Amino acid sequence: MRKKKWVSPFLDNENEYTINDLKDFHTDKPIYIEIGMGMGDFICESAKQNPDIFYIGLERVDVCVARAVKKASEYELDNFRVMLADASNIEELIPEKSIDVIYLHFSDPWPKKRQNKRRLTYMSFLAKYEKILKDDGFLIFKTDNEGFYDDSLEYFKQSNFKLVEDSRDYKKEGEPMTAYQAKFVAEGKPIYYAKYALK
Secondary structure, three states, rough: OOOOOOOHHHHHHHHHHOOOOOOOOOOOOEEEEEOOOOHHHHHHHHHHOOOOEEEEEEEEEHHHHHHHHHHHHOOOOOEEEEEEEEHHHHHOOOOOOOOOEEEEEEEOOOOHHHHHHOOOOHHHHHHHHHHHHHEEEEHHHHHOHHHHHHHHHHHHOOOOOEEEEEEOOOOOOOOOOOHHHHHHHHHHOOOEEEEEEEO
């Protein structure tokens, strides 16, 4: 994604929605986190619809973070924060057993075999998610890429996650969608979905 000149000064002066980590963060609401939130379409709309849940967006691209902050400001959300960070060190940013739901939506499939370890569903990442997810929490995974989906199901089998439900043509009326999901649905492409709990 292209660099935008307005992004850095905008984020430098933004202190309402951006946070560095959740170490000193406190809320009585359940916490749902979207890892790789993109432009924030899904998570901001979810926060708008569900004021009793606190949503955290984690994203490593500053342009996406800035646009998500703009959406949150337009919606006047008080149950949303965003972290400009990489998921590779997520266990250092978030306390153990503090997250109720993790979303992995349409993350990069890294199709080349030598790149597979960079997938957000790879075993090394799943081990990190196990640390931050509550024992009764859930992980929800969606993609448009069938090969990535099939590989990911195998990764999960080697982890401490158990499959709760899955679909190769996921549809749920009225549910907020990411920009990618909206595009794929409009094109008639299937959405691959899986929901996991800890064993």
